[in-house]
Amino acid sequence: MSLDVPADLLDTAERGEVDDAAFIDCVRRSLPYAWQVIGAVVADLELAGPGAECAEHGTPPPSEAERGQLLRALASDAIRGGLERHFGVRLAFQNCHLVGAFRPTAVDGARYRAFVSPRGQLLNQSPALRDC
Numbered sequence: 001m002s003l004d005v006p007a008d009l010l011d012t013a014e015r016g017e018v019d020d021a022a023f024i025d026c027v028r029r030s031l032p033y034a035w036q037v038i039g040a041v042v043a044d045l046e047l048a049g050p051g052a053e054c055a056e057h058g059t060p061p062p063s064e065a066e067r068g069q070l071l072r073a074l075a076s077d078a079i080r081g082g083l084e085r086h087f088g089v090r091l092a093f094q095n096c097h098l099v100g101a102f103r104p105t106a107v108d109g110a111r112y113r114a115f116v117s118p119r120g121q122l123l124n125q126s127p128a129l130r131d132c
Helices: 007-015 020-030 032-048 064-075 077-087 110-116 118-123
Strands: 054-057 090-094 098-102
Touching: 007 020, 020 032, 020 077, 032 054, 032 064, 032 077, 032 098, 054 110, 064 077, 077 090, 090 110, 098 110, 110 118
Parallel strands: none
Antiparallel strands: 054 098, 090 098
């Protein structure tokens, strides 16, 4: 299961649309490691200043449980989109742990295109990451 959905939030979803704040709170509570990683990479981007296009977090998760959280957060269009709206960035993902946070204005830039390209993915491979 990707998210631990409280009964009241599930009731709300069954009746209609759920607002982003409630959804994001559910994500934050359900996937604390993923929330921490994404929050940290966004903070790094902010600390780098307005001229910075991107920040990356490439530390492998401490366990498979944390790796699973990161995978679930970034593999789900709804979760990833919610995180992008909440933090005001575009997220990119490689190798089960390499997360990039890009300013929306940088999405058409060379660094973003390189990060999400097949070439970038291939160049960022290693045998140690084969089973991640």
